[in-house]
Amino acid sequence: MAAEADFLLRYRAVSNKLKKRFLRKPNVAEASEQFGQLAKELKQEECLQYAGFCNLAVARCEQTLFNAAGEALALTDAARLFLQAEKETQRLQCPGFEEHLQAATNCYSFAIKVYIELNxxxxxxxxxxxxGNALKEMNKPGEACVYYHRAAELQSQVPIECLLSLGKVASCKIIMCAFVDVIARCEVCRVLLLMLLQPPPQKLLPEHAQTLEKYDWESFDSHSQVNNLPESVFLLLQSVVMACQEKDLESLKVLQVELWPLLTPEQNHLLHLVLQEVVSPSGRGV
Incomplete structure (x- = not known):
């Protein structure tokens, strides 16, 4: 807490020097140097996020001085400090909203923009x-993919480097496919559980109603709303929903045979329970 208070006092003292006064121009270069020195001290004390804020202040000063190269360098330093702070937070398993990661991403993005403007x-x-590497390491392949793809675009004049970046894009997409499989399994289980419980309309939660609407035969281009499922599984599941609504036991038995090799053991057990519920309703949804 003492370190935080000291940081705020020194930060404000330097910031006050940038305020315009009558017949006196602020010394922006001096302020930039002082912010930079404060950033170094805070980094040594492992107050990473505060050091990051100081480097952001340096970047603003350099922008005022029309020193784009200095601005980009300060933004990069700030980004790396925020990223290091986020990694430390995750290592310690502290609760948070990934605010340091968001700050790091914003700083990287601004620095990238400045370098592009500098050609x-x-x-x-x-x-x-x-x-991209940092995001992938943090188990965020979707977000990493965006930056790898951007790198490939910027490397269009360097074919080998461009191919290496595209290889990283492909690697992320392969990882993301595994996530899609998890989402697909959850989708199937959710639909089967709704068929098993059959909650009455007045007790149906809005998100559950939206799920069932996607399997409505009259819904326009329903499969596009559930594109994480193979079309064959989607169509069979859609038929299961309709058969349950019609209490059509014979159709459900046929669908069970067709779905059996496409579902996990847990999902097949749920489907078996759905059939039992149609044969002998237990009133679970009431």
Whole structure:
């Protein structure tokens, strides 16, 4: 807490020097140097996020001085400090909203933009890759994929480097497919559980109603709303929903045979329970 209070006092003291006064221009270069020195001290004390804020202040000063290269460098330093702070938070398993990661991403994005404006695509691409690698390491392949793809675009004049970045894009997409499989399994289980419980309309939660609407035969292009499921599974599941609504036991038996090899053991057990419920309703949804 003492370190935080000291940081705020010193930060405000330097910031006050930037305020315009009558017949006196603020010394922006001096303020930039002082913010930079404060950032170094805070980094040594492992107050990473505060050091990041100081580097952001340096970047704003350099922007005022029309020093784009200095601005990009300060933004990059800030991004790396925020990223390091996020990694430390995750290592300690502290609760949070990934605010340091968001700050890091914003700083990287601004630095990339500045390097592009400076006509330095190589530097911009290297930062895209740096952020992409960090996001992938944090188990965020979807977000990493965006920056790898951006790096490949910036490396269009360097074919080998561009191919390497596209390889990273492909790697993320492979990982993301595993996530899609998990989502698909959850979708099937959710539908089967709703068929098993059969909650009355007045007790049906809005999100559950939206799920069932996707399997309505009259819904326009329903499969596009559940594109994480193979079309064959979707169509069979759609038929299960209709058969349950009609209490059509014979159709359900046929559908069970067709779905059996496509479902997990847990899902097949749920489908078996659905059939039993149609044969002998237990009033679970009441």
């Amino acid at each position: 330095q695509p190589v530097m911009a691409a290297s930062l895209c890759l740096e952020l």
